[in-house]
Amino acid sequence: MIPYGRQDITQDDIDSVINVLTSDFLTQGPVVPLFEQSVAKHVGAKHALAVNSATSALHIACLALGLDKGDWLWTSPVTFVASANCGLYCGANVDFVDIDPCTYNLCPKALEVKLEQAEQEGRLPKVVVAVHLCGQPCEMQPIHDLSQRYGFRIIEDASHAIGGKYQGEYIGNGRYSDITVFSFHPVKIITTAEGGMALTNDEKLARHMDLLRSHGVTRDPALMTREADGPWYYQQVDLGFNYRMTELQGALGLSQLSRLDDYVARRNALAECYDVALAKLPVITPSQHPDSYSGRHLYVIRLKCDEIRLTHRQVFEALREQGIGVNLHYIPVHTQPYYEQLGFCEGDFPEAERYYAEAISLPLYPAMNEGQQEQVVSVLQAILEQV
Numbered sequence: 001m002i003p004y005g006r007q008d009i010t011q012d013d014i015d016s017v018i019n020v021l022t023s024d025f026l027t028q029g030p031v032v033p034l035f036e037q038s039v040a041k042h043v044g045a046k047h048a049l050a051v052n053s054a055t056s057a058l059h060i061a062c063l064a065l066g067l068d069k070g071d072w073l074w075t076s077p078v079t080f081v082a083s084a085n086c087g088l089y090c091g092a093n094v095d096f097v098d099i100d101p102c103t104y105n106l107c108p109k110a111l112e113v114k115l116e117q118a119e120q121e122g123r124l125p126k127v128v129v130a131v132h133l134c135g136q137p138c139e140m141q142p143i144h145d146l147s148q149r150y151g152f153r154i155i156e157d158a159s160h161a162i163g164g165k166y167q168g169e170y171i172g173n174g175r176y177s178d179i180t181v182f183s184f185h186p187v188k189i190i191t192t193a194e195g196g197m198a199l200t201n202d203e204k205l206a207r208h209m210d211l212l213r214s215h216g217v218t219r220d221p222a223l224m225t226r227e228a229d230g231p232w233y234y235q236q237v238d239l240g241f242n243y244r245m246t247e248l249q250g251a252l253g254l255s256q257l258s259r260l261d262d263y264v265a266r267r268n269a270l271a272e273c274y275d276v277a278l279a280k281l282p283v284i285t286p287s288q289h290p291d292s293y294s295g296r297h298l299y300v301i302r303l304k305c306d307e308i309r310l311t312h313r314q315v316f317e318a319l320r321e322q323g324i325g326v327n328l329h330y331i332p333v334h335t336q337p338y339y340e341q342l343g344f345c346e347g348d349f350p351e352a353e354r355y356y357a358e359a360i361s362l363p364l365y366p367a368m369n370e371g372q373q374e375q376v377v378s379v380l381q382a383i384l385e386q387v
Contacts (some may be wrong), residue, residue: 002102002363002372003325005164005298008263017167020247022108031084036197038257043162043172045180045199047206051213052248054159054196056243058086058129061179061198064208067092074114075129075157076106077332083157084127084333088384092126094342096334098349102287104133104300107351108142115150125152132161132171134329135189135267135295140166140176140343159183159275162190163264164295165316171295179209184249187365189263189295190256192249216240228247266366267296270373274299274362277377281384282307284358298329302358308384316360318383324376372379 020031028158032050040048051057067073077096085206097114100107100321111128118124130138147154154177157163160172162182172180180199189385192214200206209216216238223229224235271294275285282304288294303312310318319326332352334344346353363376 001320001323001325002368002376003365004327004361004363005365006367007191008185008259008365008367010134010255010259012258013252013255016251017248020208020251021249025247027244027246029247031247031254032245035245035250035257038254039172039182039197040199042257042260043170043180043199043387045172045174046201047203048197048199049206049209049213050192050195050245050253052196052198052245052249053194053243054157054181054185055082055086056213056241057181057196057198058082058155058157059089060209060243061155061181061211062086062090062092062127063212065127065155065178069214071126072118072123073091073127073129074111074125074152074210076131076133077334077349078104078133078330078355079131079157079333080159081328081333081336084339086129087127089354094339095125096344096349096352097128098351100139101351101354103136103138103289104355105136105138106130106143108139108146111296114148114386115146119150124150127153129155130177131157132159132164132295133298134300135164135297136286137161137164137166137171137292137294139289139291141291144176153178158181159185159188159196160297161295162188163260165293167291167321168293174199174200176246178202179205180205184253184256187297188252189267189297189317190260192245192253192256195245195249195253211238212240213243214240215242244325263297263366267364268294270364271296271299273370273373274364274377277373278380281381283380283384296364299362300329300359300366301362302355303360303384305358307314309386310358310383312360315383319360319379322379322383324379325363328356328359329361330356332356 036048069091184195284302
């Protein structure tokens with residue numbers, strides 16, 4: 001089976017982890033801060049906070065921005081559920097903005113229309129989570145312009161997008177957002193096995209997230225309510241969580257980071273090959289906005305279902321039966337049973353639902369070779385040409 005994605009682990013990665021295993025620190029040592037500093041420097045951010053998952057990063061990002069009961073968080077319906085759930089964790093209400101039919105990201109025009117209506121109704125969002133689906137950045141400048149007009153804060157859910165660029169600058173630099181979140185899950189662009197990171201240029205937000213990821217406990221005298229009893233002393237000054245990243249994970253991530261640009265370049269080269277090879281098939285290949293350089297976490301095609309004999313499901317199952325480990329990213333969040341109980345239903349976000357009815361994620365990962373890619377194309381072509 002050719003998987004839709006997989007990690008690339010080298011001997012350098014293994015040696016880095018072994019070095020930590022034989023050191024004095026397995027957690028809360030020097031490697032995680034070095035990983036944080038290295039990522040921040042690479043993308044051009046001032047602060048980076050490593051955590052145990054991107055979901056945790058989204059959660060503490062929302063809390064640091066003051067999202068609370070009665071507030072609204074808006075995001076894209078085409079994303080993993082974590083992009084919306086982080087709002088519910090804070091007691092906030094969640095709503096969605098339909099996608100751009102070309103990029104599949106949150107549509108700035110749809111956002112503007114929804115904001116105009118929300119302003120009249122008195123329910124403007126406090127936070128908008130802009131999801132960089134497949135690694136392609138959202139149109140952040142117009143979203144940021146809207147934030148200045150309507151007063152909401154911005155989280156970039158860049159779980160798919162580390163190493164990508166927007167307007168020639170690395171995603172994560174914070175030019176058009178308050179906080180950016182990366183994921184280091186095994187199938188993502190670089191991995192720490194499990195893990196995530198929140199980046200910001202705001203020192204106050206960074207301090208708050210630092211507290212929240214470690215029980216709300218501090219040893220910093222400047223944050224304490226009274227003088228320390230002794231060198232052992234600490235205080236819990238907020239209600240936090242155990243969201244820390246381990247030294248083992250930090251070592252793996254630091255090693256992987258050295259190959260980040262090469263990984264993204266390889267993913268883009270493979271995507272360009274797909275674009276050419278699939279050009280004459282009844283599929284829509286991914287559109288790239290001119291302001292973006294995608295991290296290319298995923299290569300999603302959309303079937304031209306009116307031009308083929310088989311259904312979407314039949315094509316998907318036929319590919320898997322022939323050893324092509326395709327997947328589908330994602331089922332629109334508003335159609336999930338939990339969100340239906342909150343009042344959402346099919347028909348609420350038509351572009352997202354049309355996308356879901358046609359999308360298939362083809363295999364794409366740095367270690368994929370030309371023969372494997374040719375096999376994917378050949379099998380797909382044979383399936384689509386069935387009469």
